[in-house]
Amino acid sequence: MTNRTIDNNRRKFLKQAGAGMAAVAGAGMVPLRSYADDTLVVGMNIPMTGDYAPWGLPGLYDCEIIANNINAAGGVEIGGKSYQIRVAAYDHAYDTEKALQGFKKLVLEDDAKMVMMLGGSTVASVLPWATRKKVLTTTLLPSDITPDSDYLFATCESHPLYNVTGVVWLAQNYPEAKKAVIVTNNDAEYGLQSAATYKAAFEVAGIEVVDVNLHGFDVTDFAPIVSSVLAKNPDIFCMATSFYVTPLMEQLYHQGFDGKIISCTLDYYEEIIAKTSEEFVNGTIYQFPDFDDPMLNNEGIHFPDPGGFDAAFRKDHPNDWSAVAWEYPAILLNWIENAQRVGSGESEDVAKYLRNNSQNFVFGGGDWWGSQLWGLDHALVGRWPVVVIENGKARIQEYGDLSAWLADHTEVLVRHMKELGLRTV
């Protein structure tokens, strides 16, 4: 073999290898699946199976309703051009590796302009890549925000900050209730964040917390937990973002608790009533309305036709309404609104606009908040509903002013977060 032949072979090899590497690298840069130019894809990287599915799947159903309605009406006009909206979803089953895989798939293959997520460890797992690639991402847990998470926003749910509004309402309406117990799961993402917030809210309201019972996810029998805290004779039983609201309510019922019950969520409360009684569940205070509530037609609500939306959902999914059912759609609508304002659906453009402009919060008001606790003002807070079960049905009692509470009591909240070992700046 001559030197010339060897050179030719080497060049051929290098050329082919170079082309191959370019193709591989390019695959990471260019969306593999392209939709029509007039389609904007929004991603949902959420749990659709497993324990967390109730806080993912109903949101997908509702986003599809919203997208179908928009598309049927001719789409949305952004930057002088009309677009159809397509929702691309990935089920990460609350697994961090799957979450990252799904996030990349939505961005690289589906060309998602914005990715909605539930929050917690699944958001933490995608955050470095999302930030590096400047992908607009939303979470329902503002505690995911870090000083460096420039592209992460909580534009709808400000979990668990809004829980303070329930406590304020309880203290105003039941001033005789002075001793509270808190029961929740001992995870840092949902349970502890919520427990710290409730502790702060109770302190501000002058209510003594006589016991905080943090339990693991392996509990099969809630009788001893409930017996234990009821032995402290509380006036208020508080479930701080508990995954076990139904068995806890059942035990409260059987063990004869007749005080006030306050909870972050009360998903599938009809099932709780079926397992206890309507009389027992009536009066329970929580934070997530049904969307057929007449109070959602009040002035200042930034959600189109809540009643029609509720009816459309329940027609196809009669038993699936949960706390998050309206939240992902609210985020989607907020994103469309901002994309229209900025005249672009691109992640960087919308993220920049979000950072620098005030927003209309779904229940009214709307201030960017979070730097005092998490390092960036990327959590949108505003009015939040206080919901009470009346005659077996969730009904909004009032809209609490979360912004005002935070303006006055942030230092109390930060102290309680620190006491429970939670990350603060």
Next chain:
Amino acid sequence: MELLVQTMVNGIIQSGFYALAAVGLVLIFGVMKVVNFAHGELTMVGAYSVWFLHAQNDMPFLLTVVTAVVLVAMIGLLMERFLFRPMTDSPLGGLICSIGVLFVLQVAATLVGGEGPSKQVPPPYEGTLVLFDMLRIPYQRLFSFAVAATTLGLLWYFLTRMRIGWALRAVAQDREAASLQGINSNRMSMIAMGVGAAMAGLAGALMAPLTNINPHMGHNVIITAFIVTIVGGVGSLPGAVIASVLYALFHTFVTTYFSGTIATISGLVIMVLILIVRPSGILGKRVTE
């Protein structure tokens, strides 16, 4: 005093579920020498059956409990015939097969029940028994405990008073010697698996109205069953029952007076200590090769 008595009652009632789950596991291991990792999932299938038949399709509760027991027993029989029997000489093979069944049953539950939230079954026996104005026991828990205790009593009678029960115990003690006495060990394995699975199904069916039902609920059941089995003595049925009562009381008292997390950690620590100090458990027999 009130809390003490209530905690005692809570613990005793809980022991019924623990015992049902653990005794089935012990029976299967004793006769077949297979650690059935899918035992928790058999419990889950029992609970799902009640959800599907009673809560979704209005079948009477007692009938659904019986159906659940029969269904899970049939699954057990199929496992024995097609998975464990071909692996008779390979305990590791049986264990791996049972892990496979675990996943299959979890997926099957998802297919039947769909995705989404845990399933709930409204309790067919509503209300609460109040004693001395201080002790409160829901009728549903009382019913479940009564059925569990009766079933364990019947199992004891079956194993100690009936010829077939003696044969089962003989196979558990020494499979080869039992065969030499004319006992069909394959048939005994089938009975052990059927009875063990039926008890797991019964535990799940009784728990259904009292717990969150989801495809992964078997995980906690199997951990508890392992703790109880090891503490009681691997292969010992009376040991499993005694350990169930002790562990349920221990777990309930620690949960009530300290926390559920400490209770679970302590339970696992006790299991490890038993393995170190007395590997044969409370009533297990020391075996020398």
